[in-house]
Amino acid sequence: MQCALARDGRILVAPLTIFLLAMLGLPLVVDLIYSVSAVEFATILSPEFVGLANYASALSSESFWRAAWFSLRFGLLCATAQVLIGLFLAIFLEPLLARRPWLMAFLMLPMMVAPALVGLMYRLVLHEFVGVVPWFMFTYVGDSPSFLGPDNAFKTLVVVEVLQWTPFALLILYSAYVSIPADVREAAAIDGAGTWRRLVSIDLPLMGPAIGATFFIRFIDSFRVFDNVYTLTGAGAGGSTATMSIWVYEAFFKSGDIGRAVAASMLLLAASWLVLSVVHRLSQRRAGASA
Amino acid sequence: MTIARLASALLAACALSSAAQAEVTVLGWPGGPEESALREAANAYNAKGDVAEADKVELIFFNRDGFWDKLQTDLAAGSGEFDLNLLATYAIGRYAPFMEPVMLPDTAPQVFGEKVLTTMQFDGAQYGVPTDLSLHFMYFRKDLIDQLLSDPAWQERYKEISAEKLGQAMTPVRPDQWTWNDYQATTLFFTKSVNPDSPTRYGTVLQMKNLLFNIMVWHSTVRSNGGDWMDEEGNITVDSAAFREGLELYKNLYDEGTTPKDSLTYEFAEANAAFGSGQVATMLQWNAAFPDLNDPAKAPTVAGKIGTVAPPAGEAGRFTHIHGLGLGLNKAAQNKEGAVKFLNWLATAEAMQVYAKAGGAPALTAQALQPIAEQRPDLAQLGDYAGQYGFVMNGGASAKALSVYELQAEQFTGYWAGQKSLDEALAATAEGMAGLLKK
Numbered sequence: 001m002q003c004a005l006a007r008d009g010r011i012l013v014a015p016l017t018i019f020l021l022a023m024l025g026l027p028l029v030v031d032l033i034y035s036v037s038a039v040e041f042a043t044i045l046s047p048e049f050v051g052l053a054n055y056a057s058a059l060s061s062e063s064f065w066r067a068a069w070f071s072l073r074f075g076l077l078c079a080t081a082q083v084l085i086g087l088f089l090a091i092f093l094e095p096l097l098a099r100r101p102w103l104m105a106f107l108m109l110p111m112m113v114a115p116a117l118v119g120l121m122y123r124l125v126l127h128e129f130v131g132v133v134p135w136f137m138f139t140y141v142g143d144s145p146s147f148l149g150p151d152n153a154f155k156t157l158v159v160v161e162v163l164q165w166t167p168f169a170l171l172i173l174y175s176a177y178v179s180i181p182a183d184v185r186e187a188a189a190i191d192g193a194g195t196w197r198r199l200v201s202i203d204l205p206l207m208g209p210a211i212g213a214t215f216f217i218r219f220i221d222s223f224r225v226f227d228n229v230y231t232l233t234g235a236g237a238g239g240s241t242a243t244m245s246i247w248v249y250e251a252f253f254k255s256g257d258i259g260r261a262v263a264a265s266m267l268l269l270a271a272s273w274l275v276l277s278v279v280h281r282l283s284q285r286r287a288g289a290s291a
Numbered sequence: 292m293t294i295a296r297l298a299s300a301l302l303a304a305c306a307l308s309s310a311a312q313a314e315v316t317v318l319g320w321p322g323g324p325e326e327s328a329l330r331e332a333a334n335a336y337n338a339k340g341d342v343a344e345a346d347k348v349e350l351i352f353f354n355r356d357g358f359w360d361k362l363q364t365d366l367a368a369g370s371g372e373f374d375l376n377l378l379a380t381y382a383i384g385r386y387a388p389f390m391e392p393v394m395l396p397d398t399a400p401q402v403f404g405e406k407v408l409t410t411m412q413f414d415g416a417q418y419g420v421p422t423d424l425s426l427h428f429m430y431f432r433k434d435l436i437d438q439l440l441s442d443p444a445w446q447e448r449y450k451e452i453s454a455e456k457l458g459q460a461m462t463p464v465r466p467d468q469w470t471w472n473d474y475q476a477t478t479l480f481f482t483k484s485v486n487p488d489s490p491t492r493y494g495t496v497l498q499m500k501n502l503l504f505n506i507m508v509w510h511s512t513v514r515s516n517g518g519d520w521m522d523e524e525g526n527i528t529v530d531s532a533a534f535r536e537g538l539e540l541y542k543n544l545y546d547e548g549t550t551p552k553d554s555l556t557y558e559f560a561e562a563n564a565a566f567g568s569g570q571v572a573t574m575l576q577w578n579a580a581f582p583d584l585n586d587p588a589k590a591p592t593v594a595g596k597i598g599t600v601a602p603p604a605g606e607a608g609r610f611t612h613i614h615g616l617g618l619g620l621n622k623a624a625q626n627k628e629g630a631v632k633f634l635n636w637l638a639t640a641e642a643m644q645v646y647a648k649a650g651g652a653p654a655l656t657a658q659a660l661q662p663i664a665e666q667r668p669d670l671a672q673l674g675d676y677a678g679q680y681g682f683v684m685n686g687g688a689s690a691k692a693l694s695v696y697e698l699q700a701e702q703f704t705g706y707w708a709g710q711k712s713l714d715e716a717l718a719a720t721a722e723g724m725a726g727l728l729k730k
Contacts, residue, residue, distance in 0.1 A: 146552030238705020
């Protein structure tokens with residue numbers, strides 16, 4: 001009986017295992033081989049082993065670290081802004097959304113547009129001669145800043161990303177907020193806790209896991225951003241708006257430096273694994289503490 | 292019953308698939324006049340009585356964005372989904388390992404001329420038929436330049452501005468006689484922040500985005516002062532007076548505000564939008580921009596007021612970057628015989644006249660162009676400029692040419708944006724190019 005159960009279990013798990021091996025394991029092995037090889041498109045079937053040279057080349061590249069710094073700053077800033085604005089909107093709009101829940105569908109609209117289209121849209125909106133924003137600036141202020149120039153590109157990209165993805169934070173945080181039992185708040189109110197006190201001592205602690213998860217998801221998404229940045233500014237003047245994804249893409253396709261590009265992506269994979277391990281350990285510790 | 296239906300569907304799919312394989316499939320350049328022209332040419336070819344059913348041409352188009360990257364991936368993977376594919380002078384060395392050289396008919400030089408045929412050659416072998424030629428014009432507003440050349444008050448102001456900004460009191464000259472200094476003085480004159488009486492906001496619009504095609508446009512400044520990527524021995528020669536002058540010219544124009552502030556994110560479309568708004572007096576731009584800018588429905592403010600000349604002259608003369616777009620034979624083609632037949636037809640005057648009439652921009656000899664000269668007068672200028680002023684940088688058709696353009700785009704835009712010094716940008720470019728172009 002025991003043996004038959006184990007066999008059935010293996011049979012049931014087999015398709016998923018084969019799928020994962022084919023879709024994740026195989027590309028990972030190929031990536032590992034390419035990351036330690038000198039390989040170009042012309043020699044893609046006959047890579048030449050070069051040890052860790054590609055890793056050393058990526059790590060010693062100034063542009064790699066500049067892209068990593070850009071992505072880190074971009075990810076942290078966007079995730080923070082999205083969570084703060086999303087949290088504010090979730091609490092501020094709760095009475096309205098409770099009466100008219102269909103409004104949430106409208107608030108979700110920016111998230112449903114493809115990021116590459118958002119980039120193209122803002123390229124038009126911010127263009128000095130055909131864009132709406134510069135037109136208003138010239139008409140009412142007499143001048144318009146260079147929204148995508150070297151001095152403002154980072155800020156503009158952050159604003160575009162935040163405008164598109166804050167609805168995601170709003171959706172999760174609103175769900176977390178309304179799921180807090182009303183009697184907890186009522187009890188606190190009976191005990192004399194004011195609005196601010198209830199927010200700080202009841203709502204925010206109970207929403208903590210949702211806030212953390214939202215921040216983490218938005219950070220990952222913003223860190224690996226490609227589409228809207230690429231369509232808005234590309235890699236930027238002198239590579240000033242190159243994110244890690246753009247750096248890898250350009251090394252792979254534009255420079256044909258496949259080994260270096262793959263080595264950089266393996267480094268990113270290692271960094272992601274490290275971050276995930278830390279987050280996992282922290283969440284386990286928190287779960288242990290609550291139990 | 293269900294199984295029988297499934298079997299019939301599979302058989303039908305197999306039949307369709309083999310029919311598709313029997314055709315000549317062509318992967319073309321999507322979304323522009325090249326697509327319309329290729330469609331017309333393919334229709335004309337398919338309508339010919341002597342073309343076998345199995346050799347009829349089927350066209351494939353996908354998006355322009357990332358076209359070359361996708362093509363590279365397909366070719367490297369040995370894809371046989373297309374028999375003929377697009378080819379460009381600057382990418383020919385990169386794709387040559389995955390393509391087969393072709394032997395064009397003996398009459399091809401009489402149709403295109405030898406110089407134009409070389410835009411589709413690599414290592415001495417012909418890899419394709421040159422269907423379109425791209426080069427640069429200096430676009431200018433005829434109405435504004437005419438007034439500048441005839442209005443004494445404007446000329447006096449022009450003198451004052453050139454004396455103040457360029458250190459010499461200059462007199463306006465006709466655009467076909469411009470040096471880069473004349474161009475600079477003109478752009479300063481037509482810039483409102485320099486000359487508050489200027490009828491336009493900016494004197495010019497530069498395409499300075501970190502993009503390889505923008506470097507091709509800028510290269511005219513370098514070559515006109517005798518610059519090149521490499522010398523005959525293969526030594527990198529970018530750290531030269533010609534490169535420095537060209538880079539400083541763009542930097543000065545940007546810093547003086549003669550071009551829009553967002554120029555560092557501008558490419559073809561943005562520059563056209565700026566010029567089409569009527570707020571810009573001059574523009575160094577690809578020849579392909581002319582039809583739309585001169586169309587009253589698309590650019591009502593400037594249509595009919597645009598003049599075009601070759602880019603300004605430097606010490607070595609007047610030059611324009613040229614490159615050809617064409618069609619070549621995929622090494623993994625499934626219908627090579629049929630594909631070669633279509634290529635051979637494409638290299639005839641008859642085919643190119645159909646192609647040109649439908650909006651394509653082939654560079655043809657006077658003899659081949661003559662029957663359609665009235666419908667496409669611009670093609671005479673195209674062929675003329677290509678022959679007189681056209682150049683390809685030494686190494687510009689090599690396997691790493693695209694990477695060199697990318698490298699220069701990153702380094703030079705860094706200098707224009709003020710993120711690195713001229714010396715740093717040139718040193719990094721020279722070092723990178725030495726690695727890319729080493730024998």
